[in-house]
Amino acid sequence: MDSATLLARITDYASRPNPYPLYAELREAGPVVPQADGSYLIGTYHLIAALLHDPRMSADPRTRGEATHKPPFLRLDDPEHHRLRTLAMRPFGPPHSPGRVDGMRGEIDRIARELLEPFEAGRQIDIVDDFAYPLPVTVICRLLGVPHEDEPLFRAWSDAIVAAADVRPDDDSTKPDKAGDQARMEMGGYLLNLAEQRRGKPGDDMLSAFVNEPDPALRLTDEELAETAVLLLIAGHETTVNLIANGALTLLRQPEQLDRLRREPELLPRAVEELLRYEPPVHMRERIPHADIDIAGTLVPAGASVVLVLASGNRDPMRFRDPDRFDPARPDNQHLGFGSGIHACYGGPLARVEAYAALGALLPHLGSARLVEDPPPYRQNAMLRGPRHLPIHL
């Protein structure tokens, strides 16, 4: 088929259960594959990694010439990005130290076990709604200092924000963005109000840390604080839900690997790295050249949308041996699941601890479990890809 329709075919909902053959087609057609809509697709590992580190590429949608309001720092360029990222990372603890996340290990394990308690053998459970979803939302709300009873508010808000953040927001191009903006504002307003209540009353949560920062040079404005808290909630939770659900699905599809993990639970951390490679929660990220640029022999004009298909890079046979095989003991696993370069995910340590807790708690139950539907129903989003439901019979 025509390689100029690849992005349209990838984002087509029918491809959601298995986009990987299209990624193989992309790497064959590549390295730089112009699309009918004026964008450029890139799916090979080394080129994706190089572009993630290339200062000529912008993450800011305003580089496309679009008049939109200032985005959160995930989509800002340096030096603005660097300042906000540094400030937002501070409450996680000093870099390269276990800090706050390690201190929560025991609690995260307990939350995971408690979520599974009500489900006895013979029952049906939706791994997404009953387990993968509540775990990270509970953890990130606890970190930020959001009271437990307010957690349900976040589901509706984050669903709307994530729908609007797709590479191709659904059908009616005006509607999802509006709903997303509205949800972003409401969530930001809620968090700001909460932060306000903590002013002068420092607790051990991150909102308190942000709002009670004594050094004026390190203080966030109200708007920045709201944006940052919303970003942490969204970035830190939809992704983790997908990682846990993709993990359960992968293991249920491969009983021999599941058995192996049950026999050798010390392999779990490596199995989670392999999941981040093999079924990553984030499939693509967009970058935009500041000026006309030659990318591997193709002239890409300033302002063009360059879509880096991280999930394709993760399956690139020029980088990974036998890339379509799920190997929980894979050595040399420098995947692109958390991105790379200045925007590389700093929530990785937390996401990993949550995935170890979740899959560790699930392992004893999965041996006799079976999938009710394969493939399960997927979410619309092609960029943040994962099952919408994952019903299993225990």
Ligand code: HEM
């Ligand atoms: C399995 C879970 C997760 C996955 C797969 C994931 C993946 C990613 C990826 C691929 C990026 C790079 C985006 C880009 O280059 O455009 C990113 C950035 C980011 N992630 Fe994560 N993430 C996860 C969990 C988390 C958690 C738990 C948090 C925080 C609590 C978090 C916070 C962030 C932030 C703040 C950024 C933006 C960093 C920047 O722009 O400098 N993520 N994440």
